Amino acid sequence: MKRGFLYCFLFFLLGLSGCRDENVALNRVGALMQSSPDSALMLLQKIDFNSVVGEKARARYALLYSQALDKNFIDLQSDSLINIALDYYMYNGSDEEKFHSLYYRGRIEQNRGDWISAISFFLRAQEYLSDLTDYRMAGMLYAQLGRVYSEYYDYPKALKAYENALEYYKKSGIEKYIRFAHFDIALIRINMRDGSCDQGEEVLLETMDWAYENDEQYLLLSCVETLCQYYQTSTAGGLEKLKKLLSGKYVGKCMPTKHIEYARKFLEFIERQNSSAQSYFNYAWKNASSIFDSLLLYNQEYNLYKELQQYEVALDRYEKVEALHGKILRKVIEQPVLSVQNEYYRNQSLVKEIELEKNRIIGIIVSILLCMAIFILCIVHKYRISKKEIQIRDYIELYEDLKEMFNVRENQMEKQLSVLFKKQYELLNKLAITMYETQGINKDKDFVYRQIKTEIESISFLHSKNEYHSQMVQLETIINGYKNDVITKLKLDFPGLKKSDLYLMCYIYAGFSGKAISLFTGDSVKNIYTKKSRLKSMIMESNSINKDLFIEMM
Numbered sequence: 001m002k003r004g005f006l007y008c009f010l011f012f013l014l015g016l017s018g019c020r021d022e023n024v025a026l027n028r029v030g031a032l033m034q035s036s037p038d039s040a041l042m043l044l045q046k047i048d049f050n051s052v053v054g055e056k057a058r059a060r061y062a063l064l065y066s067q068a069l070d071k072n073f074i075d076l077q078s079d080s081l082i083n084i085a086l087d088y089y090m091y092n093g094s095d096e097e098k099f100h101s102l103y104y105r106g107r108i109e110q111n112r113g114d115w116i117s118a119i120s121f122f123l124r125a126q127e128y129l130s131d132l133t134d135y136r137m138a139g140m141l142y143a144q145l146g147r148v149y150s151e152y153y154d155y156p157k158a159l160k161a162y163e164n165a166l167e168y169y170k171k172s173g174i175e176k177y178i179r180f181a182h183f184d185i186a187l188i189r190i191n192m193r194d195g196s197c198d199q200g201e202e203v204l205l206e207t208m209d210w211a212y213e214n215d216e217q218y219l220l221l222s223c224v225e226t227l228c229q230y231y232q233t234s235t236a237g238g239l240e241k242l243k244k245l246l247s248g249k250y251v252g253k254c255m256p257t258k259h260i261e262y263a264r265k266f267l268e269f270i271e272r273q274n275s276s277a278q279s280y281f282n283y284a285w286k287n288a289s290s291i292f293d294s295l296l297l298y299n300q301e302y303n304l305y306k307e308l309q310q311y312e313v314a315l316d317r318y319e320k321v322e323a324l325h326g327k328i329l330r331k332v333i334e335q336p337v338l339s340v341q342n343e344y345y346r347n348q349s350l351v352k353e354i355e356l357e358k359n360r361i362i363g364i365i366v367s368i369l370l371c372m373a374i375f376i377l378c379i380v381h382k383y384r385i386s387k388k389e390i391q392i393r394d395y396i397e398l399y400e401d402l403k404e405m406f407n408v409r410e411n412q413m414e415k416q417l418s419v420l421f422k423k424q425y426e427l428l429n430k431l432a433i434t435m436y437e438t439q440g441i442n443k444d445k446d447f448v449y450r451q452i453k454t455e456i457e458s459i460s461f462l463h464s465k466n467e468y469h470s471q472m473v474q475l476e477t478i479i480n481g482y483k484n485d486v487i488t489k490l491k492l493d494f495p496g497l498k499k500s501d502l503y504l505m506c507y508i509y510a511g512f513s514g515k516a517i518s519l520f521t522g523d524s525v526k527n528i529y530t531k532k533s534r535l536k537s538m539i540m541e542s543n544s545i546n547k548d549l550f551i552e553m554m
Contacts, residue, residue, distance in 0.1 A: 023057065025043060025046075025047055026047075026057070026060055026061060026064060028043060029043050029044055029064050029068070033064065033067060033068065033071065037068055037071035037072050038072055040064070040068045040071075041065075041068040041069065041071075041072050044061070044064060044065050044068055047061065049061060055088050055092075056088065056092070058084055058088075059084055059085045059087075059088035059089055059093075060085070062081045062082060062083075062084040062085040063082070063085035063089070063097070063100055063101060063104070065081060066081060066082045066085070066104040066107075066108070067100065067104060070104060070107050075111040076108055076111060077108060077111050077112050078108070079105065079108050079109075082101065082104050082105050082108060083105070085097075085100075085101045085104075086101040086102070086105055089101045090351070091358070095128040095130075095131040095132065096128070096131065096132055096133075096134070098125075098128050099125050099128040099129070099132055099137070099141075100137070102121050102122075102124045102125035102128075103121070103122065103125045103137070103140075103141055103144075105121045106118045106119070106120075106121030106122040106125065106144065107144065109121060110144065110147075110148070115148050115151050115152065118144075118148055119145065119148045119149075122141060122144055122145050122148070123145075124351070125141055126141065126145075129141070134172075135168045135169070135171040135172035136168070136169065136172040136174055136177060138168040139164075139165040139166070139167075139168035139169040139172065139177060139181065140165070140177075141165075142161045142162065142164040142165035142168065143161070143162065143165040143180075143181065143184060145158075145161040146158045146159075146161035146162040146165065146184060146188070149161060150188065150191075155188055155191055155192045156192075158188050159185065159188045159189070159192070162181060162184040162185045162188060163185060165181050165184070166178065166181035166182065166185065169181050176214075176216065176219075179207050179210055179211065179216070179219060180219060182203050182206070182207050183203075183204065183207050183219060183222060183223060183226075185200075185203065186199075186200040186201070186203035186204045186207065186226075187200070187204075187226055188200075189203075190204075190226070190230050197230075201227070201230065204223050204226060204227055204230075205223075205227075207219065207223055208220060208223035208224065208227070208250055211223060212249070212250055212253060217253075217254070217255075220250065220253065220254060221254045221255070221257065223250075224245065224250055224251055224254050224260065225257065225259040225260065227241075227245055228242065228245065228246075228259055228260060228262075228263035229259065229263075231245065231263075232263060232266050239267070242263060242266075242267060243267065246260070246263060246264060246267070298317050298320045298321045472503065472506065475506055475510060476506055478510075479506060479509045479510055483509060483553055484549065486509055486546075486549060486550065486553055487502075487505070487506060487509065489546045489549070489550075490502070490505060490546075490550060493542070493544040493545075493546055493547075493550075494538075494539075494542070494544070500521070501531065501535060503520075503521065504517065504521065504528070504531055504532070504535070505535065507520055507521075508532060508553075508554055509553050509554075514528045514529055514532075532554070535554075536551060536554055539551060
């Protein structure tokens with residue numbers, strides 16, 4: 001019994017050791033993936049997938065293996081391995097892991113030639129770009145989208161995708177990828193034939209020069225072959241440019257390819273050297289690899305036979321050109337990119353439904369747990385709460401009593417202050433009215449008139465040389481004290497108010513009538529009311545937060 005237990009324990013320790021070794025190996029593979037993808041692939045091939053334990057570890061192995069194959073230009077067409085990573089990471093992985101799983105699943109569909117499925121996975125991967133820190137991978141996603149759109153001749157969308165790829169490559173700072181993006185954009189501009197071919201040619205020449213200087217053979221060869229094909233169909237000095245290219249340093253550094261040899265034969269054909277037409281066509285048809293090669297050759301044969309006045313043969317070649325055009329058009333119509341987008345949206349809806357269902361279940365479980373916790377807390381604290389309720393009621397009643405008492409006292413004080421304020425200037429107001437009505441009528445009252453006039457002038461600014469003399473300061477202080485600092489607020493809200501208007505507002509808030517104010521200011525009663533109306537309109541039209549207070553006290 002003890003021996004059996006010991007064996008089990010030893011097997012358990014060995015299993016843990018094996019898991020640890022595999023995780024260490026996978027970590028090393030991840031570290032080597034960018035700098036040495038061939039070494040990463042060799043390490044992965046040494047790991048037996050059946051010995052990898054745990055869904056997480058198996059998903060990581062599957063993703064790394066798919067990534068290593070793609071980086072080593074091994075076109076994997078089986079999706080059995082990447083689906084392990086995809087099934088796990090779509091529900092348990094980070095956004096970056098979801099992105100990589102969807103991207104490499106799309107690459108496999110691309111290798112199969114299933115462009116519709118490929119773009120569906122690429123567009124799903126695009127959803128997780130916002131949290132992706134690897135700008136190089138983001139650029140690669142848009143580069144693949146550009147290739148899919150190019151396959152369906154949707155050049156505007158392809159151009160937009162390549163431009164997005166260029167932006168991400170610039171953020172990554174990797175010059176090689178930036179140059180490849182420039183090449184892709186230039187190729188699209190040449191294929192669009194919309195007037196931007198010269199711009200595309202210029203970018204290709206710059207990229208070719210950079211590839212030559214930095215010994216990037218693949219990019220150099222791609223630029224050379226693209227320019228060869230472009231110059232063969234270009235009408236603006238294309239032949240001279242082709243001659244210069246084929247005899248220059250760039251072609252000399254490239255390994256011979258059928259496209260370069262094809263371009264040489266084309267020059268011989270055009271220049272009619274040693275009856276090279278038949279030799280050119282034999283070589284060209286032998287090496288034609290795409291529908292566009294056939295289209296170009298049929299068009300060249302058509303032009304040749306038409307020039308030789310062999311019209312029946314020329315007509316046959318023209319009909320073949322039209323047939324190829326129709327074939328290309330049918331491909332575009334039968335498999336439009338719009339159908340790809342519809343497929344993507346259907347898949348996206350399915351994923352969203354699954355996520356919503358998952359979130360709904362999690363929400364229900366969390367809600368039940370929260371309800372149980374709240375119920376238990378209520379039972380535990382019920383006794384303590386009941387004891388506090390009586391004390392709280394007493395405090396509330398005391399608060400209400402104090403509040404009511406405070407309101408009564410406050411109302412009483414407001415009434416008393418209002419009466420005091422009104423009485424303070426009531427006598428002066430009456431005297432001013434009397435003086436206004438009796439001035440010039442009875443000379444016997446001159447002495448009284450002069451005395452009253454002296455008192456009135458003490459708070460008038462007509463005879464004051466100071467900007468704001470003591471009587472007005474006192475008046476303002478009294479008004480602010482009894483009327484909620486109304487003059488201070490008026491100055492703050494209307495800093496540009498004229499001195500005469502400020503005096504007028506002081507007299508108005510002090511409760512003086514228009515006749516009394518007329519004596520203080522020297523203006524007619526009519527002008528006083530006109531100014532008052534103007535100031536009232538100005539306040540009402542302003543954005544002052546205190547305008548209701550200003551209007552109410554006028």
